[in-house]
Amino acid sequence: AAEKESYKFGFTSATMNNPFFTTIESTIREAVEKNGDTLVALDPKSDIATQISQLEDMINQGVDLVFLCPIDSEGIQPALDMLKEAGIPVVNYDTDVTDPESVETIIVSNNEYAGEVVGQALAEKFPEGGKIAILDAPYAEACVQRVNGFFKGLGDLKDKFEVVAQQNGKGDIGESLPIAESILQANPDLDAFFCINDPSALGALSAVQGSGLEAQVAVYGVDGSPDAKKSIKEGGLTGTGAQSPVNIAQKAVEAAYQILNGDQVEKLIKVPTFLIDSENVDEYGVDGWQ
Amino acid sequence: MKEKTIYQNHALLGFIRKNSVILTGLLLLCGFLSIVTDSFLTNGNIMSLLRQISTNALLTLGMMMCIIIGGIDLGLGAYIALSGTVTAVMITNYGVNIPVSILLGLLSGALCGLISGVFIAYVKVPAFIATMAMMNVARGAASLATNANPVRVTIPAFTNLGIGRIGSIPLPVFYVVFWIIVMALFLNKTRMGRYIYAVGGNQNAARYSGISIKTVQITVHIFSGFLAAFAGIVLAARMYSGQPAVAQGYEMDAVAASVLGGISLTGGSGDVFSAMIGVLIIGVLNNGLNLLNVNTFWQLIAKGVVILFAVSFDMIRNRN
């Protein structure tokens, strides 16, 4: 390939209304702009059809490479086919696509594992089992994986835990708050909430605090957002299965330049996830993402 | 038989008669829930139910005015997000003191209302479009102001506005009661209130009667934007944070509540207390479905079906 003066990258995430993705975007942007390259970032607002259209627009704009987090692993396939036809390499991050052949590399935090660490922590905290409620987001693939991982993490104690409620918190604090309140009313003896991300966990936490049950009910999230870490530090949230958008972004940029240079990259790069709780929250700081 | 009067002698009786269908529906729903769940009728649940509906109640107060003048305000959900983030940004990022921050938050909503009002009144842009456009603008502004990140506020003096209680009653319940009273007085006892009904009933006739349509439209939209902003600040206090992505689609719940409360979408009629029954129905429905732990997708269907049938019965009764 001919050496270019500068590269134009495309970036698409599930939604730009989520700090997790805006952190990835700004980290990538910073890195590529430092090299004198540009980043085109579009917001499909969680709509897979919009995401496909926007990728078309990027192709027409002549981007050299696309950073892509599919809203749906399968539904994104037509866009991947078009990208392939146009000869544009794809760095797939966060949520893996169904057909790995269509992308150059897949860089994911292990969503399942993020749920798993929470499950483990819960099992440890409540060795006798208990009543739990789950706030999920069934339309989002990554979130479904987190729930699966969560059950895996409960391990042998799985049968001792009773899921008394499972509702769609839409990964949103405002949606989750009233739902969590109702769940607490229906189950005053609840032991814990598992929420598929931090915003919904913070919503559940507000509900728990509003009901004066903070001593009794543990609230777990997934993400490791600065807000969540602050809350952990203040004794609010119990823990969060942390991902590292900063690491994901850095790995993605690294891989991108390697691909454009014609170097080999690994097909699957897993960015570790881990539990942050009151014990280790200070290691990661509360001002930004890890 | 339809008895439609603005002021009645036996106010309470008239109210019950007028809203008999929807009141019956509400009572049935409550009765059903108190039988099949242990928790519905507990003090705790009732209090949290009341707190949950406070947002929709405030939005509905604003929305019903917009509907009465024959319009709508699709931006109300976005103004919630905007005012919450504006207030939070002021407090947290700029260290502005709390009263001033809240004032700025309230102003942001009123300003959005003013802008849509001006386009509706002076340029005759349909309210549906003007407020839909303002919805985009307000949502965009809220996201820009915070770079789409939530802005955390943990100062108790602020958060207490949302989570505080007097006795066992959450503060937001008092706010709602206050605004219900204000709105009822406004619509029934002031000139502007009657002008609002006149403009919605027949804009041309209102104009010939010497009413300034523009003033009425702008006033209504400022007021409803203000109420949404107020709701946004209470919500931000409850969530310890200004959330730019919060409250999407809340305006639709406010429209549904208004219509359940018998407010005609063609404008010209409707009263505060009936609208509040609509708010209660939607609130109890959401609360009940969650208490019953109904599957999310069935919840959607159930909500659709209940709204459809509740409005249907009301329509059928009104025709007879």
Next chain:
Amino acid sequence: MKEKTIYQNHALLGFIRKNSVILTGLLLLCGFLSIVTDSFLTNGNIMSLLRQISTNALLTLGMMMCIIIGGIDLGLGAYIALSGTVTAVMITNYGVNIPVSILLGLLSGALCGLISGVFIAYVKVPAFIATMAMMNVARGAASLATNANPVRVTIPAFTNLGIGRIGSIPLPVFYVVFWIIVMALFLNKTRMGRYIYAVGGNQNAARYSGISIKTVQITVHIFSGFLAAFAGIVLAARMYSGQPAVAQGYEMDAVAASVLGGISLTGGSGDVFSAMIGVLIIGVLNNGLNLLNVNTFWQLIAKGVVILFAVSFDMIRNRN
């Protein structure tokens, strides 16, 4: 003075005169984009632009009918999801053959339209509420049918319906042209078409002329549900899958396109081709903002502002 005749001898000239503001806006937008970007005027971009707007074009064709009779259909986005998932589930989970699956998908949309139509016509539920309720029901049903998971279909005979081309022109463009022609004939050349305008323009007059309002309302909603379902199947083919969460809020774009195309939300007027200009404006705007790499939050604001001003200019011109 205003010359108001529906069809003029110089149809094209009349059309241009009627839509002068909005056409000017569209041309300015296109001109601007072709100057500041290299890619806007490329064949590839134009083709993908046309394909991108095909969904909104189909929805707008349905929406405009609903608006002309003085209503609205807020369920159209949800019917897209429903028909796509129904078709995909039939093909993939039940092994039903493709034509029958597609037929079932189309029927699902038409059925939703029928149900809202019946409530609107017979029970007099406002269209806003009836279709909002059906939106919930359809979305819930689509999610239930698939447990909220996308259902994959990779049979080329199906996916080609969405991604195929004739020459360099994507198939969806042909569908849209076909339906535009059908709709134009329907509205202008058939009795039912006239009835649609009559019902929207003066419902009493229509009734006193012996027109069955109910038939008109139900027909319109079935047809618009059907068109949304059609769009849903094309979209499913493009995405190789039925997606239960897709197309949320698409109905609002269809309303915006209709109003940009000069269709009055009070009903009674509007024509297909003007509405398609509205679709083009929204499409070019989205495409252009993407090509220009405008920040996503600024995009929201820009979209709001452009719609507001485009409609404003149209209103101002119409008054003079």
Next chain:
Amino acid sequence: MKEFVLQMQNIHKQFPGVYALNGVHLDVLRGEVHAILGENGAGKSTLIKVLGAIYKPEQGEIYIDGEQVHLNSIRDAQAHGISIIHQELMLVPDLSIADNIFLGSNPSDYGFFSRKEMDKKAQLLLDNFGVDLNSKSMISSLSVAQQQIVEIIKAISVNAKIIVMDEPTSSLSANEVDMLFKIINRLKQEGVSIIYISHKLDELFFITDRITVMRDGKTIGTVVTKNVSTDQLIRMMVARELSDFYVRSEFEKGEVVLSVRNLSKKDLLHDISFDLFRGEILGFAGLVGAGRTDLMKVLFGLSPYDNGEISLNQTQLKIHSPEEALKAGIALVPENRKEEGLILKNTVGFNMTITVLRDFIKGIHVDKDKENNILDTYKDRLSISTPSYKQLTANLSGGNQQKVVISKWLATNPQVLLLDEPTRGIDVGAKAEMYTIMNELTLSGMSIIMVSSEMQEVIAMSDRICVMGEGKIKKIFRKEEFSQENILSYAIGGSKA
């Protein structure tokens, strides 16, 4: 020979709180013009709506050509050859004239129709009527009168056996009324029966064969027109004597109150100048579209003007809105009560006071006594007949609606009262009351401008008459110059002035 094309027997129809039809009988012969006469609210329009199957009567039989029929739908009524021009205009504003004329008719094609042919047919009908209208024009661009004409043409286009006209001439001027009468005569020759409702007695004497008088939802009797006198009819209608029908009390010229100089508005008004004196009734006559309504709108601040001066009591006025006009002491009773006058879905009380809320609402204090006082005053003064102030205005009869309209602007106690077609659609009793009120008002010092297309009324009630045509004042007549011929010749003759 005596062949009943229509018999309606013992028809009963009740509305909430109103027994609108209480055993009504109506017999109509083939080829006759049969009037229904009665006060406002007598039940005329309701009877017609029963015939058109818009309302279902609780009781009663309908025979057409001697056979009992059950009219279950509007289509049924049409199929039996009944065609109705309703009191309220029933046209679709954004469709063309041709579309409207053929809206309900049922051509025998497969759902498609040929627009060319339809336009041609419609044009033929328009030309036959003798109006200068293009069948492709949109209804919304027509004046009320032109719309009324379209409505008439629509009704006669379907080859009906029975054509009902509910106050067809209420917004027509003399020329068009003549045209209508010619058509009625022609239809009569063809054996069509016409049911004709009007409050204009002279028309009834001119055109009808028999008259059925209704009162309070009952048939009082049917008489042969040529055998009755006006007085007899009025007695049947109102069951009381009406004296002094058109009487203008003596008028003493006061000072100039309103003075208009060289008022112009592009395409609509040209160089309008006139004075209005204290206590005067200044009539405005003219043909349809003469520009009288436009002038009133300008005076009331509803539409702007380009040049000229308006002064009230020697001070120049700058009025930009009705609000300012009302404040300055000018009130307009608009021409079109449904669109401009009333909020139909609200109560009578609400409507009557909406212009004067300032008088009894201060802040959040509503002075109920004062409010009731205002309501009672005008209810009595105009004898508005309504079961209560809480009745929806939509449920009042046309005439009572008109009185509500008048009362709401009268309540503002203006110095100058502009009345645009003030007696449109109101019965003789109400008219007489209206004239009495006008007299009283002027005696108390109010000045009135009365736009009217009813020649008798203008001549009888005005102190001076401005004749308008093509947006100009063609001539101002003094009382002694008044005559129908004089006025008409200026109204029609474009170049005379």
